Amino acid sequence: MVKCIDKTACRFKLMASRDAMEVIQGKWKIPIIISLSFGNKRFGEIKKDIADISPKILSQELKALEMNQIISRTLFDSMPVTVEYALTPLGKSLGPLLDEVLKWGLHFRKQVVKK
Amino acid sequence: MVKCIDKTACRFKLMASRDAMEVIQGKWKIPIIISLSFGNKRFGEIKKDIADISPKILSQELKALEMNQIISRTLFDSMPVTVEYALTPLGKSLGPLLDEVLKWGLHFRKQVVKK
């Protein structure tokens, strides 16, 4: 039975995984990132993509993603003002992680959910 | 600007990612899985590995992971009884996902957290 011998390395791993999870955790962050992976979008477009998200939650989650530098927010002073959200390079770098999440989700569904 | 044209495929993706996230979401599930990736462990050993988890939460999370068939629970009727937890093949199949989480977490920390 192998133990977590190098405790510093182990703690470092736990820290890194917690960091990553904090960024993508919650009901709506991954759907928003997936929506933006199909191209830059405006507030209303994301809202239309994700059917049952409320404006309050969408606004809140977009702010959180922006603070973590996953997305950018650009204001155009057209009339009426439009706002464009886009994935940053850091946001795009989530691609492989999200692919794995998706892949494993399908595997899980095949094995356990079974419908 | 590309949209999510194939709506059925898109909904399927969202469903799969939500399934996966439900299994690994929360403050303690990934730490528990990482702990068990170092070998089968008993309740008290996992508790020692994860320093600040309370027995209530550990018990709760182990039950959830067992229900999702990520871990197995084996009772030995020694004196006093001991219980061994282990990753199932499905649990082990989370390996690549967790590697990506870890990798991205380190990348994120280098780029954003910066200390």
Next chain:
DNA sequence: GAAACTAGTTACCTTTTGGTAACCTAATAT
């Protein structure tokens, strides 16, 4: 008889997350 070890459970409480409904500002169209 008292303490310790195993693997938890229970009651209670706080914090975080998610959700609804109504409202706001500025401009343009009817």
Next chain:
DNA sequence: ATATTAGGTTACCAAAAGGTAACTAGTTTC
């Protein structure tokens, strides 16, 4: 004047997640 569009905000509420402290059962050692 009124409705509509865009991009939100606000107040209020419910549910889920997380945490603390104390307690349980059975057995063994001091």
